[in-house]
Amino acid sequence: KCRQTHTTLRYLGLLEEIKMFIENATSTDTVGAALEAALGSKNSAKAGGVYRIECHDKDGNLKWSAESHNLVVNVGLQDMNAKYFTGSAYTAAWYLGLYGSASTNNPVAGDTAASHSFTEVTPYSNATRPACTFGTPTTANPSVATNSASPASYTINATATVGGAFLISNSTKGGSTGVLFSASDFTSPGDRSVASGDTLNVTYTFSLTAT
Numbered sequence: 001k002c003r004q005t006h007t008t009l010r011y012l013g014l015l016e017e018i019k020m021f022i023e024n025a026t027s028t029d030t031v032g033a034a035l036e037a038a039l040g041s042k043n044s045a046k047a048g049g050v051y052r053i054e055c056h057d058k059d060g061n062l063k064w065s066a067e068s069h070n071l072v073v074n075v076g077l078q079d080m081n082a083k084y085f086t087g088s089a090y091t092a093a094w095y096l097g098l099y100g101s102a103s104t105n106n107p108v109a110g111d112t113a114a115s116h117s118f119t120e121v122t123p124y125s126n127a128t129r130p131a132c133t134f135g136t137p138t139t140a141n142p143s144v145a146t147n148s149a150s151p152a153s154y155t156i157n158a159t160a161t162v163g164g165a166f167l168i169s170n171s172t173k174g175g176s177t178g179v180l181f182s183a184s185d186f187t188s189p190g191d192r193s194v195a196s197g198d199t200l201n202v203t204y205t206f207s208l209t210a211t
Helices: 002-024 028-039 074-086
Strands: 046-056 062-069 095-099 143-146 152-155 160-162 164-168 180-185 192-194 199-209
Touching: 046 164, 046 180, 046 192, 062 180, 074 180, 095 152, 095 199, 164 199
Parallel strands: none
Antiparallel strands: 046 062, 046 199, 095 164, 143 199, 152 199, 160 192, 164 180
């Protein structure tokens, strides 16, 4: 009976730990990690990215900034596995795009470059989607890759509403080929406005951990 009581207490304690993790979680990845840790799973890896966007006016003053976690879509996950585990020769080429109001543009896991649940907006004079040029990933756990040394820059030439950003392997503005890797809605207060003369800088940071 004592052993049964001890087992019950351990179980209740486990549930309480999981509850605490969930209440303090900032993303679904954190919740997943909490459950895996509590259940004793050791064969897992986590990956996630963060978009940071800064808008400056024509005089260089910061108008607004936004930072949000991304959704890595299914084809992005497949592409990452394929390139690393089954690919032979591969040269990375990634670009950052923008999409409209988050109220009508919500990325989902099944999105692809050819068919996605958001509408790209191109209120900028750049001839193509700006390149996302990653530096050398860090040697650590987690290993981090980012383009923070050279953010993607948009020269805004029209008034528009921007609600999010996405990472894709095709540079063509409005292009529907290539690999869509991830996308993200801006966090609260959500949609932002840009106007002609503004400069929009976008940084993407991707983190991969084995713990």
